[in-house]
Amino acid sequence: MSGNVSTTPTAQTDPGSSRRQAFIQLGVGSICVACAGASVFGYEFLAPNVLYEPSPITNAGKPDRYPQGTVTQDLQAGIYIVHGPEGLYALSAVCTHLGCLTAWKPELGIVACPCHGSKFRRDGTKIEGPAPNPLPWLKAWISDEGDLLVDRSAPLEQKQFVRT
Numbered sequence: 001m002s003g004n005v006s007t008t009p010t011a012q013t014d015p016g017s018s019r020r021q022a023f024i025q026l027g028v029g030s031i032c033v034a035c036a037g038a039s040v041f042g043y044e045f046l047a048p049n050v051l052y053e054p055s056p057i058t059n060a061g062k063p064d065r066y067p068q069g070t071v072t073q074d075l076q077a078g079i080y081i082v083h084g085p086e087g088l089y090a091l092s093a094v095c096t097h098l099g100c101l102t103a104w105k106p107e108l109g110i111v112a113c114p115c116h117g118s119k120f121r122r123d124g125t126k127i128e129g130p131a132p133n134p135l136p137w138l139k140a141w142i143s144d145e146g147d148l149l150v151d152r153s154a155p156l157e158q159k160q161f162v163r164t
Contacts, residue, residue: 056153060140063088063148063164071104071111071122079138079150080104080111082122087161090138090150091124097131111135123159 058077066072066083073080073093078101080091093102093111100115110127111120118129125134136155140162143149148162 056151058150058152060148060150062146063142073104077152079152087163088140088148089159089161090140091135092138095131096133096135097129
């Protein structure tokens with residue numbers, strides 16, 4: 001009886017070991033996801049945040065496009081070009097109440113806001129409605145090429161006409 005005892009290890013797997021490995025992998029994966037998210041936010045923070053807006057200066061074309069006594073609306077620019085007896089001038093077409101785009105009503109001879117009913121004369125003065133202020137006059141001038149230019153970002157304190 002020699003009492004041979006086998007010294008080969010048994011191929012038993014510890015159930016706690018596999019669970020521990022799963023939690024370690026889950027933890028490492030979570031840290032990797034958090035680091036990736038922090039990197040994305042860090043890049044967005046450091047990257048320039050530029051708004052590409054159109055120029056506030058609008059080319060309204062040749063002044064002879066606007067016959068005497070007319071009010072012409074440029075929907076894309078949000079302005080009116082008015083040719084009165086004194087000359088040309090530009091008005092903002094944006095209502096001073098809540099920023100709606102107004103409309104020229106030639107049959108009534110007024111500018112009306114379709115949102116809340118404000119009404120303005122052709123020179124921008126308020127007739128009625130909730131708008132607190134008149135439509136602002138905008139800086140307008142004739143360029144070297146002979147085009148009428150309007151700066152939508154420059155409201156005028158005093159009325160100025162462009163003589164043609």
